[in-house]
Amino acid sequence: MDKPFAITLDPGSSLANKTGAWRTNRPxxxxxxxxxxHACPAGENIQGWLxxxxxxxxxxxxxxxxxxxxxxxxxxxxxxxxxxxxxxxxQLDESVGIxxxxxxxxxxxxxxxxxxxxxxxxxxxxxxxxxxxxxxLSAAYHLRRLGHGVKIVEAxxxxxxxxxxxxxxxxxxxxxxxxxxxxxxxxxVELELNCKVTNILETIDxxxxxxxxxxxxxxxxxxxxxxxxxxxxxxxxxSFLRSMEGEDRPKLGRRVVVYGGGNTALDVARTAKRLGAxxxxxxxxxTREKMPAHDSELEEALQEGVLVKWLSTIRxxxxxxxxxxxxxxxETGFPQPTDEYEALEADSLVLALGQDVDLSLLEGVPGLxxxxxxxxxxxxxxxxxxxxxxxxxxVPAERTVTVGVGHGKKAARHIDAWLHGRxxxxxxxxxxxxxxxxNPWYYSDxxxxxxxxxxxxxxxxxxxxxxxxxxxxxxxxxxxxxxSCGNCFECDNCYGVCPDNAVIKLGPGNRFEFNFDYCKGCxxxxxxxPCGAIKMVPEAS
Amino acid sequence: MDTQIKFYQTxxxxxxxxxxxxxxxTVQADMHRTNSLNSGHRAxxxxxxxxxxxxxxxxxxxxxxxxxxxxxxxxxxxVFSTPYPETSWQIPWIHSLFGNAAAVATGVAAAQRVLGxxxxxxxxxxxxxxxxxxxxxxxxxxxxxxxxVLYICYDNEAYMNTGVQRSSATPPTARTATTPAVxxxxxxxxxxxxxxxxxxxxxxxxxxxxxSVANLRDLEQKVTHAMEIHGARYIHIxxxxxxGWGSAPEDTILIARLAIECGLFPLFExxxxxxxxxxxxxxxxxxTEYLNKQKRFAxxxxxxxxxxxxxxxxxxxxxxxxxFGLLQ
Numbered sequence: 091m092d093k094p095f096a097i098t099l100d101p102g103s104s105l106a107n108k109t110g111a112w113r114t115n116r117p118x119x120x121x122x123x124x125x126x127x128h129a130c131p132a133g134e135n136i137q138g139w140l141x142x143x144x145x146x147x148x149x150x151x152x153x154x155x156x157x158x159x160x161x162x163x164x165x166x167x168x169x170x171x172x173x174x175x176x177x178x179x180x181q182l183d184e185s186v187g188i189x190x191x192x193x194x195x196x197x198x199x200x201x202x203x204x205x206x207x208x209x210x211x212x213x214x215x216x217x218x219x220x221x222x223x224x225x226x227l228s229a230a231y232h233l234r235r236l237g238h239g240v241k242i243v244e245a246x247x248x249x250x251x252x253x254x255x256x257x258x259x260x261x262x263x264x265x266x267x268x269x270x271x272x273x274x275x276x277x278x279v280e281l282e283l284n285c286k287v288t289n290i291l292e293t294i295d296x297x298x299x300x301x302x303x304x305x306x307x308x309x310x311x312x313x314x315x316x317x318x319x320x321x322x323x324x325x326x327x328x329s330f331l332r333s334m335e336g337e338d339r340p341k342l343g344r345r346v347v348v349y350g351g352g353n354t355a356l357d358v359a360r361t362a363k364r365l366g367a368x369x370x371x372x373x374x375x376x377t378r379e380k381m382p383a384h385d386s387e388l389e390e391a392l393q394e395g396v397l398v399k400w401l402s403t404i405r406x407x408x409x410x411x412x413x414x415x416x417x418x419x420x421e422t423g424f425p426q427p428t429d430e431y432e433a434l435e436a437d438s439l440v441l442a443l444g445q446d447v448d449l450s451l452l453e454g455v456p457g458l459x460x461x462x463x464x465x466x467x468x469x470x471x472x473x474x475x476x477x478x479x480x481x482x483x484x485v486p487a488e489r490t491v492t493v494g495v496g497h498g499k500k501a502a503r504h505i506d507a508w509l510h511g512r513x514x515x516x517x518x519x520x521x522x523x524x525x526x527x528x529n530p531w532y533y534s535d536x537x538x539x540x541x542x543x544x545x546x547x548x549x550x551x552x553x554x555x556x557x558x559x560x561x562x563x564x565x566x567x568x569x570x571x572x573x574s575c576g577n578c579f580e581c582d583n584c585y586g587v588c589p590d591n592a593v594i595k596l597g598p599g600n601r602f603e604f605n606f607d608y609c610k611g612c613x614x615x616x617x618x619x620p621c622g623a624i625k626m627v628p629e630a631s
Numbered sequence: 632m633d634t635q636i637k638f639y640q641t642x643x644x645x646x647x648x649x650x651x652x653x654x655x656x657t658v659q660a661d662m663h664r665t666n667s668l669n670s671g672h673r674a675x676x677x678x679x680x681x682x683x684x685x686x687x688x689x690x691x692x693x694x695x696x697x698x699x700x701x702x703x704x705x706x707x708x709x710v711f712s713t714p715y716p717e718t719s720w721q722i723p724w725i726h727s728l729f730g731n732a733a734a735v736a737t738g739v740a741a742a743q744r745v746l747g748x749x750x751x752x753x754x755x756x757x758x759x760x761x762x763x764x765x766x767x768x769x770x771x772x773x774x775x776x777x778x779x780v781l782y783i784c785y786d787n788e789a790y791m792n793t794g795v796q797r798s799s800a801t802p803p804t805a806r807t808a809t810t811p812a813v814x815x816x817x818x819x820x821x822x823x824x825x826x827x828x829x830x831x832x833x834x835x836x837x838x839x840x841x842x843s844v845a846n847l848r849d850l851e852q853k854v855t856h857a858m859e860i861h862g863a864r865y866i867h868i869x870x871x872x873x874x875g876w877g878s879a880p881e882d883t884i885l886i887a888r889l890a891i892e893c894g895l896f897p898l899f900e901x902x903x904x905x906x907x908x909x910x911x912x913x914x915x916x917x918x919t920e921y922l923n924k925q926k927r928f929a930x931x932x933x934x935x936x937x938x939x940x941x942x943x944x945x946x947x948x949x950x951x952x953x954x955f956g957l958l959q
Contacts, residue, residue: 099715099716100716101716101717101718102716102717102718103669103671103717103718103719104669104670104671104672104673104712104714104717104718104719105669105670105671106671106717107671107672107673107717108671109670109671109672109673112676144650145649145650531644531888532643532644532645533643533644534643534644570650579649580647580649581645581646581647581648581649582645582646582647582648582656582657582659582660583645583646583647585646585647585659585660586646586647586657586659586660586847587646587682587884588682589674589677589678589679589681589682589685589883590670590672590674590681591666591668591669591670591685592670595662597662598649605670607670608670608671610676610677611676612676612677612678612873612880612881612883613677613879613880613881614677614682614880614881614883614884616881617881617882617884617885618884620645
C-alpha cells in the first residue's frame with residue numbers, strides 16, 4: 091500500500107455504478123403510423139418519400155413513392171389529397187403540400203426518364219386485367235412487379251379510362267397521362283385497345299389466364315326523367331366529357347345548365363366555360379355543405395364564373411328555358427319541394443347525376459353477387475367467383491382515381507398470394523402518430539408554398555393546366571416542412587437531452603439505441619422527441 | 632445560433648439535423664463528444680444540473696481543444712459526480728470547499744501562467760448556493776482582479792443537496808424547507824434575493840451571459856464565445872431540479888423552456904458591463920404556465936388561486952421583458 095494519507099481505494103470511474111437499476115419505466119423507440127400514410131387511399135408511404143425528398147434525393151423519393159403508386163404525376167394533379175387534411179402540421183401552421191411535392195417528383199421522373207426496375211423473377215403465371223383505368227393500370231403494374239405476365243384489355247381507343255375520358259385537360263394534361271401509362275407498359279405489360287370483353291369466362295379461357303382483375307369503371311351516365319319539349323337539348327355528362335377527347339367539340343350554346351352536385355358537374359360547367367359558354371349554371375338540390383364535390387374544385391369553378399343554384403331541382407326543359415323548382419331542407423336535412431318556381435334561359439342541359447357500371451361482361455358467371463349496380467367483393471378484392479377479382483368504380487367505394495389505384499395495389503397482392511395458394515396477410519398497422527404525441531417546439535415556422543394559379547382570365551378561355559407545379563427550391567422547402575410524424579429522422583434530440591449519456595448514437599441511417607446500464611428512466615427523451623418516436627413502457631417487475 | 636438556417640425547416644431547433652454539415656450541428660450531436668460528465672453519476676432522474684454541466688463543459692472542451700481544468704464548489708454537482716472513490720469527470724477536476732471555488736480557480740490559472748501553459752484554460756463551477764451565497768466573496772474578488780477564469784453557476788434556485796433550503800437565488804413564493812408554504816405570505820418572500828449576472832456586470836468584467844438547458848445552441852454559442860475571451864467571465868445557467876421543485880423528471884427541459892418563454896428567466900449576453908444581445912421570446916406564455924407545473928408553487932393555485940401573488944410574479948416577468956427587450 092503506497093497510497094497517500096487516508097486514501098485506501100484506487101480511483102475509479104462512475105461507470106462502475108449501473109444507475110439503470112433505478113429504473114421503473116423504460117424508453118422504447120417506436121415507429122408510429124404518420125396520419126398522411128394512414129389517410130392515403132393508395133397506401134403510400136408519404137412520410138417515407140418526403141424523407142428522401144428532404145435530402146434532395148428525388149429519384150430515391152420517387153422510387154419509394156412508386157413502390158405503392160405508379161402514377162405520381164397524375165396523382166399530384168387529380169388526387170383530392172386526404173393526406174393533407176390529416177397532416178399534423180395543419181395543427182401547427184398549414185399542412186404540408188404533399189400533393190405538390192408528389193407532382194414535382196412525378197414531373198421530375200417524366201423529365202429525366204426514370205424507369206421502373208426490371209422484373210427479376212418471372213412467375214410463369216398470367217393475369218388478365220380488364221380496363222386500362224387507374225385501377226387496372228395499378229393492378230397491372232403491381233402484378234408485373236411481382237413477376238406475373240399481365241395483359242390489359244381495354245374497350246376504349248386509348249388507355250387511361252376516366253383519367254382520359256372524364257377528367258378535363260386543364261386538370262390533367264394528356265402528355266402526363268401518356269408518359270405514366272407508357273412507363274407501365276415498358277415493364278412488359280401487354281395492352282390491347284378497342285377490345286370490349288363481352289364474356290369474361292370465355293376471355294379467360296381463350297387466353298389461358300390464371301386469374302383476372304376487373305376494373306371496367308362506371309361509364310354509363312345516369313338519366314333522370316325530366317319532362318321536356320322535343321327540341322330541348324339534353325346530354326349526359328359522361329358522354330359530353332368523352333366527346334371532348336374527339337375531333338369535334340360538342341356544341342352547347344351560350345347558356346348551359348348542369349344538373350348535379352358532384353365533381354363531374356363541376357368538370358362539365360368549367361369545360362362549358364372554356365368552350366365559350368357565357369353562362370354555366372349548376373342546379374343542385376341541396377346546399378353547399380351537402381355537396382359531394384370537393385370544395386377546392388367548387389372554389390376554382392366559382393372563381394371562373396360558374397354559377398350555382400342551390401336547393402333547386404329541374405321540373406321541365408324546353409328549347410330555350412328550364413324551369414327550376416325551389417327546395418327547402420326538412421329537419422332531417424332532406425330537400426323538400428316548395429311552390430316557388432323559376433325559369434332559366436338555357437340552350438342545353440347536361441345531366442351529371444352519377445354513373446352506372448356496365449356489367450354485361452359478367453352475365454352468366456356463377457357465384458357473382460351484384461348489389462346496387464356494383465360487384466360485391468370480399469376483403470381480398472375477390473368476387474364470388476374464385477380467381478376473378480374486381481376493383482375501382484365497379485365495386486362499392488368512393489369513386490376517385492386514388493381509391494382506384496389503391497384497389498389495384500391491394501388486389502395485386504391478393505392475386506399474387508392466391509396464385510401461390512396462400513393468403514396475403516398485411517403487416518399489422520403501427521399505432522397512429524397523433525399530434526399530442528409530438529413536441530412541435532422543435533419545428534421552426536414555415537408556411538405552405540402555394541402553387542401559382544393560372545390567371546383567371548387565361549384559364550377560362552383555354553384548356554391550359556390551371557394549377558402549375560413547384561420548382562425545385564419550392565419543392566425542397568415544402569418537403570422539409572414535413573414533421574416526420576412518428577418516425578425517427580435522426581435529429582439527435584434524444585442523444586443530446588439525456589442527463590445520463592444513456593443514448594448511443596449509431597451513426598447516419600442507423601438511428602439510436604438505449605444504454606440500459608445507465609438509463610434511469612426519466613423520460614426526458616420521450617418529452618423532447620419532436621416526432622413522437624419514443625414511448626415509455628413499465629419495466630417488468 | 633444566430634444564423635437562420637434556411638430551408639432546414641424540420642429540426643432547426645433540434646440538437647442535430649442530418650441535413651446540416653457537422654460544423655453546423657451542436658457539440659452534443661457529435662458522436663465523439665467528450666461526455667465530460669460521464670454515465671453512472673448519482674444525480675436524480677431528469678437532473679437539469681447534470682445535463683447543463685455536460686452541455687457546458689463539453690462545449691468548453693471542444694473550444695479549448697480539450698485543454699481544460701475544472702474547479703468545483705461543494706454542492707449537488709460535486710456530490711453526485713464524485714462519491715469516493717468514483718468519479719464521473721473525464722477532465723482534470725478539483726474540489727476544495729463550498730465557498731472557495733473562485734479562489735481555487737484563480738490559483739489554478741496563476742499556476743498555469745507560471746508554468747507557461749497558455750493553452751490550458753480554467754473553469755470554476757458551482758450551484759447557486761456556492762455562487763450567490765457562500766462563495767460570493769471569492770467570486771467578487773475573482774471578478775475585480777479580472778482573473779482568467781470562466782465561472783459557471785448552475786442555478787437550481789435552492790440548496791438541493793442538503794434538502795432544499797432557500798438560497799439568495801430562490802424566487803419569491805417558492806416553497807423550500809426553510810420557506811414553508813404557510814401563513815399569510817407562504818413560501819419565499821418578495822423583495823429578497825440577488826441577481827448575480829447583473830452584479831457580475833457591475834464589475835465590468837469582459838463577458839457575462841445567462842443560458843438555459845432549454846436552449847442548447849444558445850448555451851453552446853455562449854460557452855464557446857467565453858472561451859475565446861481572456862479575463863474573468865461569468866455564465867449563469869438555468870437548471871431545473873425535479874426533486875426540489877416538485878416537477879416531473881421528464882418535464883425538466885419543458886420547465887426551463889417555459890421559464891424563458893414567460894420572461895422570468897431572460898437570456899442575454901453582456902460585454903464589459905453592457906448588455907449586447909438578448910435571445911428573444913419565441914412564443915410568450917403567462918407565468919402560470921411555468922408555475923403550475925411545480926409543486927413548490929402549488930399553494931398559488933388550488934381551489935382559491937392566490938391571484939395577487941401570481942400577478943406579482945407576472946409583473947416580475949413583464950419587467951424582465953421590458954428591461955431586456957425580449958419580445959421581437
